[in-house]
Amino acid sequence: MTLRLYNTMTRQVEDFAPLTPGRVSLYTCGPTIWNYAHIGNFRTFLFEDLLRRWLEASGLTVFHIMNLTDVDDRTIQAAAKAGVTLREHVEPYAAAFFADRDYLRILPAHAYPRATQFIAPMITLVESLLAKGIAYRGDDGSVYFAIARFPAYGRLSQLDQRELRSGASGRVSSDEYAKEDARDFVLWKAAQPDDEAVKAAWDAPFGRGRPGWHLECSAMALDLLREKWGGDVLDIHCGGVDLIFPHHEDEIAQSCAHTGKPDFARVWMHAEFLNIRGAKMSKRFGNITTARDLKEDGVDAAALRLFFFQTHYRQRLDLNDESIAQAVAGLRRLGDFAARLEAAPAASSGAVGAAATAELEGAATLLREQFTAALDDDLNAPRAVAALFDFVTAGNRALDRGAGASGPAREAFRWAAGVLDVLPTPKAADAELAAWVEERIQSRRAARQARDFAKADLIRDELAARGVTLEDGPGGTKWRVG
RNA sequence: GGCGCCGUAGCCAAGUGGUAAGGCAGAGGUCUGCAAAACCUCUAUUCGCGAGUUCGAUUCUCGCCGGCGCCUCCA
Numbered sequence: 001m002t003l004r005l006y007n008t009m010t011r012q013v014e015d016f017a018p019l020t021p022g023r024v025s026l027y028t029c030g031p032t033i034w035n036y037a038h039i040g041n042f043r044t045f046l047f048e049d050l051l052r053r054w055l056e057a058s059g060l061t062v063f064h065i066m067n068l069t070d071v072d073d074r075t076i077q078a079a080a081k082a083g084v085t086l087r088e089h090v091e092p093y094a095a096a097f098f099a100d101r102d103y104l105r106i107l108p109a110h111a112y113p114r115a116t117q118f119i120a121p122m123i124t125l126v127e128s129l130l131a132k133g134i135a136y137r138g139d140d141g142s143v144y145f146a147i148a149r150f151p152a153y154g155r156l157s158q159l160d161q162r163e164l165r166s167g168a169s170g171r172v173s174s175d176e177y178a179k180e181d182a183r184d185f186v187l188w189k190a191a192q193p194d195d196e197a198v199k200a201a202w203d204a205p206f207g208r209g210r211p212g213w214h215l216e217c218s219a220m221a222l223d224l225l226r227e228k229w230g231g232d233v234l235d236i237h238c239g240g241v242d243l244i245f246p247h248h249e250d251e252i253a254q255s256c257a258h259t260g261k262p263d264f265a266r267v268w269m270h271a272e273f274l275n276i277r278g279a280k281m282s283k284r285f286g287n288i289t290t291a292r293d294l295k296e297d298g299v300d301a302a303a304l305r306l307f308f309f310q311t312h313y314r315q316r317l318d319l320n321d322e323s324i325a326q327a328v329a330g331l332r333r334l335g336d337f338a339a340r341l342e343a344a345p346a347a348s349s350g351a352v353g354a355a356a357t358a359e360l361e362g363a364a365t366l367l368r369e370q371f372t373a374a375l376d377d378d379l380n381a382p383r384a385v386a387a388l389f390d391f392v393t394a395g396n397r398a399l400d401r402g403a404g405a406s407g408p409a410r411e412a413f414r415w416a417a418g419v420l421d422v423l424p425t426p427k428a429a430d431a432e433l434a435a436w437v438e439e440r441i442q443s444r445r446a447a448r449q450a451r452d453f454a455k456a457d458l459i460r461d462e463l464a465a466r467g468v469t470l471e472d473g474p475g476g477t478k479w480r481v482g
Numbered sequence: 483g484g485c486g487c488c489g490u491a492g493c494c495a496a497g498u499g500g501u502a503a504g505g506c507a508g509a510g511g512u513c514u515g516c517a518a519a520a521c522c523u524c525u526a527u528u529c530g531c532g533a534g535u536u537c538g539a540u541u542c543u544c545g546c547c548g549g550c551g552c553c554u555c556c557a
Binding site: 029030031032037038040041042043044045047069072073074157158159182183184185186212213214238239240241242243244245246247249250270271272273274275280281282283306307310311312314315316317318322323325326327328329330333336337340374380382383385386387388389390393396397399400401448451453456457460469470471472473478480 | 485486487488493494495496497503504505506507513514515516517518519520521522550551552553554555556557
């Protein structure tokens with residue numbers, strides 16, 4: 001079985017083979033740091049995190065780039081409104097993004113290029129397109145990409161099969177007189193007073209201005225890829241489904257017109273949207289939930305990862321209190337088992353124990369097979385999670401029968417749980433609480449030994465009132481919060 | 483108007499032309515002083531509705547009903 005991925009370009013699941021055997025260039029469109037990224041943004045980033053991890057788990061060397069858009073209409077407007085420079089406005093949100101990323105256990109990309117740090121390559125790209133006659137300067141001083149001069153335009157979003165209704169989304173209101181064709185998109189925007197005010201304007205041979213949104217991804221991806229591996233075609237390019245058109249379509253147009261290659265990326269992957277309480281999450285609707293909101297609510301990031309991975313990335317899903325609660329409950333089962341497996345003796349005793357150990361190792365083999373098959377199949381994380389839970393059930397059964405938690409069993413579970421990274425976050429120790437609980441447990445043990453169960457139960461109720469649950473086992477009494 | 487997606491048990495959610503994974507919740511049982519956790523058993527003769535293709539459809543086709551996405555700077 002080899003890795004197969006759904007390619008938006010062909011609308012099919014295809015065998016994945018990197019351009020150069022053994023290594024993969026992965027470009028993922030990152031956040032616009034004009035504000036806090038919301039949990040919907042992070043659904044996409046989490047999908048990309050899993051993709052990255054699975055490529056690496058498959059033995060590939062991944063070069064992962066994620067851009068930060070630090071100059072666009074929104075960042076400029078927000079900075080102007082606040083009366084600060086673009087840089088000043090954006091910096092805290094960049095830091096917040098990295099903090100949220102770490103909370104969600106998303107592996108850091110190898111490069112986080114920012115648009116404003118790649119002005120020179122962007123200017124070079126625009127000049128190249130002007131020289132080829134594919135871009136032109138409009139009456140307003142901006143530079144536009146002439147779609148009519150790039151026949152392949154629309155391949156990704158299958159524009160040839162669509163009848164575009166300009167402005168149908170209700171999000172466009174600008175007059176288009178400066179363009180030759182209403183569908184042309186801007187490469188370089190002539191500087192406006194607000195741009196100057198927030199220091200978001202740069203000199204260029206074709207006029208002072210600032211980059212259009214799509215330009216940065218082409219310039220940064222091509223620049224970094226050339227520097228790193230001398231290439232100009234990405235293996236995989238990802239983003240949210242909303243980026244298919246126009247963002248990725250325009251990236252392809254710019255990049256391919258410039259490089260002359262038929263592809264900008266060989267595989268295009270897009271994550272579906274996350275709804276929040278039944279509605280699309282958007283700052284326009286004021287129903288934003290950020291990662292930090294969930295963190296403040298005490299939601300374990302592992303529960304969120306589990307929640308997202310229990311639905312396929314190309315499937316829409318809804319985040320609400322119920323869905324989080326279900327994920328939290330599932331996470332507890334995984335966490336309990338993980339602790340049990342780690343604590344169990346490595347060796348078993350007797351014939352029954354040996355049989356149980358063999359059973360556990362058989363389950364471990366099955367876990368590896370099913371987990372691999374699931375993720376190889378277009379990153380079918382729900383099936384991978386199911387394989388993990390199947391192992392939990394089989395593992396608990398085997399341990400009940402005295403199995404030894406042998407190396408292969410532990411390693412298989414650590415490996416699978418590690419790829420998804422869905423084991424509970426260790427809770428920060430509350431020494432004061434722990435001391436009190438331990439004292440109560442000692443009192444209860446004394447009461448139980450005296451067979452004074454009324455008193456023992458009273459103590460348990462007392463602990464329960466503070467959220468502490470007890471578990472009496474052969475090795476003594478264990479406790480947990482929640 | 484154009485392009486496209488979805489509708490599977492109380493909830494979430496995989497899936498396949500051959501008779502329904504997994505999670506949460508629930509019921510009974512084992513274990514336990516009682517619990518908790520764990521384990522066992524049970525919980526959709528059925529996959530929005532209707533018709534068609536087929537030996538056979540949840541899975542393919544058509545229609546309908548119901549939700550929804552995109553259509554120029556939203557992940």
